[in-house]
Amino acid sequence: MKASILNQINEARQRRKGAVTVSTEAEGVRELFLEDAMPEGLLGDATGKALRTGKAMSQEIDGELLFFNPYVPPVRFVVIGAVHISQALAPMARLAGYEMEIIDPRAAFATPERFPDVALHADWPQDVLMNSPLDAYTALAAITHDPKIDDPALSAALEANCFYIGALGSRKTHGRRVERLREAGFDDAAIARIDAPIGMDIGAANPAEIAVAILAQMIAVFRRRGIETQH
Amino acid sequence: MPEDAAYQTHDPLLAAESWLSEGKGVALATVIETWGSAPRPAGSHLAITEDGEFEGSVSGGCVEGAVVAEAVDVIGRAEPKTLEFGVADETAWRVGLSCGGRIRVLIEPLG
Numbered sequence: 001m002k003a004s005i006l007n008q009i010n011e012a013r014q015r016r017k018g019a020v021t022v023s024t025e026a027e028g029v030r031e032l033f034l035e036d037a038m039p040e041g042l043l044g045d046a047t048g049k050a051l052r053t054g055k056a057m058s059q060e061i062d063g064e065l066l067f068f069n070p071y072v073p074p075v076r077f078v079v080i081g082a083v084h085i086s087q088a089l090a091p092m093a094r095l096a097g098y099e100m101e102i103i104d105p106r107a108a109f110a111t112p113e114r115f116p117d118v119a120l121h122a123d124w125p126q127d128v129l130m131n132s133p134l135d136a137y138t139a140l141a142a143i144t145h146d147p148k149i150d151d152p153a154l155s156a157a158l159e160a161n162c163f164y165i166g167a168l169g170s171r172k173t174h175g176r177r178v179e180r181l182r183e184a185g186f187d188d189a190a191i192a193r194i195d196a197p198i199g200m201d202i203g204a205a206n207p208a209e210i211a212v213a214i215l216a217q218m219i220a221v222f223r224r225r226g227i228e229t230q231h
Numbered sequence: 232m233p234e235d236a237a238y239q240t241h242d243p244l245l246a247a248e249s250w251l252s253e254g255k256g257v258a259l260a261t262v263i264e265t266w267g268s269a270p271r272p273a274g275s276h277l278a279i280t281e282d283g284e285f286e287g288s289v290s291g292g293c294v295e296g297a298v299v300a301e302a303v304d305v306i307g308r309a310e311p312k313t314l315e316f317g318v319a320d321e322t323a324w325r326v327g328l329s330c331g332g333r334i335r336v337l338i339e340p341l342g
Contacts, residue, residue, distance in 0.1 A: 001259060003251050003342045009246050023263070028311040028339025055275030058264060067263045067337070069274045 003027035008032055009071055016073040016135050020047040020209060025066040052223055073137040074099060075222060080125055080153040081144035082109035086167070089141075089211035090118045098139075104126050105149060125153035134160035139218045141198060143168040151180060158190050165209060166198035166222045195221075243287025247278035247341055256281035257260040257341040258302035262289050262334050266317070269332035278341075281306045289336050290316070302338050 005021070009032060012019040018035035022043070033039055043066075046059045050068040077096050079086050082104035093100040094117075097196050101119035104110040110122035121128045134140060135157075142150035142158040145168060154177075157165045167177065168188050174196040181191050199213030200220065243259070250257045260277040261271070270291035277287040277295060279302035289298055294316045305312050317333030 001339055001341050003248075005260075006248055006251070006341060010244055013244070023261070023311045023337065023339075025263075025337055027310065028259075028337065056263070056272070067261075069261065133242060 005029055005032045008034070009063065013071055013073065014127065016137055018051050018073065018137075019071045020050050021069045022047070023069065025067075027071075036202060046100060052225060070127050073135075076138040077101070077218065078103065078129075078134065078140045078153075080140065080142040081102065081151055081168075082106070082111075082115060082120065083143055083145075084121075084207035084218070085143050085210050085214070087114060087182075088208040089214060090115060092211055092215050096219065098215075098218075103153070104144065125149065128152070134162050136161050136163055138162045139164035139166075139216055141166045141168075141218070143214075145169060145173075145199065147177065147180065151177070151184075154181065155184060155186070158186055158193065163225055164218045164227075165193055166195040166217065167199045168210075169196060171197065206218070241286060243276040245280035246286035250278070250284070256306040258305045258338050259341050260287075260289050260298045260302060260336050260338045263313070263337045264335035265332060266334075267332035269334045271334075274328055275329070277302075279303070279306075279338075290334060294336075298336055298338065305338045306340055309340050311337060313337050320333050 009019055012034055012223055020033050021029045022031045023029045035051060038047055042061050046061065046068050050057055050070040051072060054070055054072040056069045058065060075116050077098045077100040079089060079100060082102050086102055090100055102110065102115060103121045103125050105122065105124045107122045110120050111191050113118060140153060140162050142151050142153050150167060154165060154167060167174065178191055195217060199210055200217040202213050204210040204213045247257050247259055258279045260279065262271055262273050262275045265273055269309065271289055275289050277285055277289045277298055279285045279299050281303055283299055283303060285299050289295065301312060301314060314336045315333065
């Protein structure tokens with residue numbers, strides 16, 4: 001592998017950008033593709049699959065055995081709201097391998113007693129996110145039911161192009177939210193990126209089941225990202 | 232322990248970059264295939280210098296010694312080499328993949 005490729009891999013990881021190397025046994029690493037400049041055709045399908053699944057794999061293309069090694073930044077899962085759903089969601093997310101953190105300015109909700117072993121910020125989302133900005137490998141779920149807290153976080157998630165953005169609330173609540181986001185200057189295509197009502201439709205009937213629905217939807221979006229734009 | 236952050240974070244690719252910038256000969260070993268219950272998944276890295284310093288892991292400690300020795304040779308010849316370790320062959324018994332899995336490791340020179 002050329003030193004320049006090694007430097008690019010490290011730079012991509014530092015900037016939290018995905019990358020895939022392509023190797024042969026005879027040459028070692030032959031090429032590096034960054035997530036925003038993926039190749040076309042069969043090579044593109046294979047690099048895309050490695051990047052989405054986060055798993056290294058071998059595939060024969062044009063009679064040549066190639067090894068694809070993805071470098072995928074760890075997912076950051078930001079939940080706005082230290083509520084019942086978050087209490088169930090935190091251990092589930094940890095079991096599934098996703099680092100979750102909770103932001104809620106209401107100090108009575110965001111207590112370590114209610115949320116042991118979770119990164120907890122008892123502060124406003126806009127203040128917390130200023131210090132640790134969202135990015136494309138971040139999922140954000142806004143579930144406080146309070147527009148004063150949820151809206152600034154949703155705006156930040158749209159601006160940062162988070163791969164998953166979900167918001168709790170009925171269709172009616174979401175309708176009012178859409179109006180507010182339009183007034184804030186977001187177009188309909190951007191607003192449509194918000195999954196609302198939040199969570200995969202499994203008929204969830206209590207906070208723990210809503211947590212399952214949110215986690216499932218976030219994972220589905222993460223593992224299938226880029227598939228629809230590839231072809 | 233050196234003060235360099237790359238050593239402190241135990242990141243093989245950062246260590247490799249840092250070693251290269253110091254002018255050392257460096258090789259990178261990568262797990263390219265696994266069978267059975269291999270301890271480290273495909274894609275795992277071990278970076279090695281010509282002096283036998285190393286960072287990272289391809290097997291959780293079972294075959295690192297053999298890979299480091301081969302890597303020094305790879306740096307000298309400046310050509311990649313592929314090694315296979317598994318319970319079925321004698322080398323593996325000697326270096327010991329205790330898990331019963333088999334792995335294929337590509338070692339390539341860097342720079």
